[in-house]
Amino acid sequence: MSDQIEAFITRWKAAGGSERANYQLFLTELAALLDLPQPDPASGDLRNDAYVFERQVRFRHGDGSESIGRIDLYRRGCFVLEAKRIRQTAIKGFDDALLRARSQAENYARALPADEGRPPFLLVVDVGHVIRLFSDFTRSGATYTPFPDPRSYEIKLDQLRDDGQRHRLRQIWLDPMGLDPSRQAAKVTREIAGRLAEIAVQLEGAGHTAEQVAGFLSRCLFTFFAEDVELIPRRSFATLLDSLIKDPSLFVPMVQELWKAMDQGGVSVALKSTLPKFNGKLFKESEVLPLKRAQIELLRKAANANWQYVEPAIFGTLLERALDPRERHALGAHYTPRAYVERL
Numbered sequence: 001m002s003d004q005i006e007a008f009i010t011r012w013k014a015a016g017g018s019e020r021a022n023y024q025l026f027l028t029e030l031a032a033l034l035d036l037p038q039p040d041p042a043s044g045d046l047r048n049d050a051y052v053f054e055r056q057v058r059f060r061h062g063d064g065s066e067s068i069g070r071i072d073l074y075r076r077g078c079f080v081l082e083a084k085r086i087r088q089t090a091i092k093g094f095d096d097a098l099l100r101a102r103s104q105a106e107n108y109a110r111a112l113p114a115d116e117g118r119p120p121f122l123l124v125v126d127v128g129h130v131i132r133l134f135s136d137f138t139r140s141g142a143t144y145t146p147f148p149d150p151r152s153y154e155i156k157l158d159q160l161r162d163d164g165q166r167h168r169l170r171q172i173w174l175d176p177m178g179l180d181p182s183r184q185a186a187k188v189t190r191e192i193a194g195r196l197a198e199i200a201v202q203l204e205g206a207g208h209t210a211e212q213v214a215g216f217l218s219r220c221l222f223t224f225f226a227e228d229v230e231l232i233p234r235r236s237f238a239t240l241l242d243s244l245i246k247d248p249s250l251f252v253p254m255v256q257e258l259w260k261a262m263d264q265g266g267v268s269v270a271l272k273s274t275l276p277k278f279n280g281k282l283f284k285e286s287e288v289l290p291l292k293r294a295q296i297e298l299l300r301k302a303a304n305a306n307w308q309y310v311e312p313a314i315f316g317t318l319l320e321r322a323l324d325p326r327e328r329h330a331l332g333a334h335y336t337p338r339a340y341v342e343r344l
Contacts (some may be wrong), residue, residue: 027039212289232268241303245297
């Protein structure tokens with residue numbers, strides 16, 4: 001497989017010509033590389049043309065007239081793809097050309113018959129160079145945004161070496177709604193909630209109050225979020241937990257030192273890093289409950305989750321139990337866990 005990938009990259013890096021000359025061949029070879037089905041021959045019957053090149057769409061104009069557009073590659077329920085071959089004479093010119101291609105793809109998606117629904121993805125392809133991904137999982141066609149985020153929505157030709165990027169493209173072809181973050185959030189949140197519930201039951205069984213347990217686990221969860229968005233060094237808390245599995249007796253003093261540093265700002269010996277001050281009052285009380293090796297391992301498994309998909313409402317029950325009634329009142333009469341989490 002690696003030889004096929006290298007051959008594909010080398011072949012298309014050297015390609016020239018217009019997108020009309022090359023885009024169908026490029027996409028056909030890309031589908032073969034990813035072990036995807038090949039597009040069907042276009043029949044001219046739009047009900048049957050569910051996965052074809054040059055899929056026709058009709059635009060209805062305000063004066064009652066109509067015009068015909070053609071989608072470069074269409075897969076019903078999956079994507080509209082617009083291909084270009086852009087000469088990179090300047091970054092601004094390159095970006096402007098891709099923005100125009102994106103706008104064209106959006107117009108095609110919105111012009112599709114209502115009974116087909118809008119596809120969850122737009123793909124804008126600069127042939128032999130880059131694929132840009134945009135999504136709208138509501139399938140309303142109203143707003144397509146960079147997927148998964150504005151920093152990593154481009155797949156450059158060289159990145160096809162990466163298993164994760166190839167898997168993402170395959171899923172856009174085969175199960176695009178499976179990439180919906182809300183679905184992933186539900187799955188990841190359920191898994192984490194189960195592990196936290198197990199720790200909570202054990203700690204309360206050991207004699208700690210519900211309020212103590214809730215406060216402790218809330219601080220753990222917020223620290224996971226903090227390292228995933230790099231408010232503290234990425235993977236630093238997870239790495240600390242790795243070391244503490246080997247010696248659980250150090251768990252309380254090391255984590256307590258970390259949380260005090262997060263509350264006040266400054267150097268954390270535990271993470272060997274200077275941390276910002278977290279002023280949401282969550283770390284004002286930095287009590288750490290002693291954990292056994294198995295319990296630290298459960299926390300470590302939680303740390304392995306992709307926290308960008310974790311639903312913030314996981315804090316809800318914990319915070320309701322942990323917050324002092326005066327803190328709840330300060331947040332307003334109609335207290336909601338999500339509002340408090342977002343405020344933090």
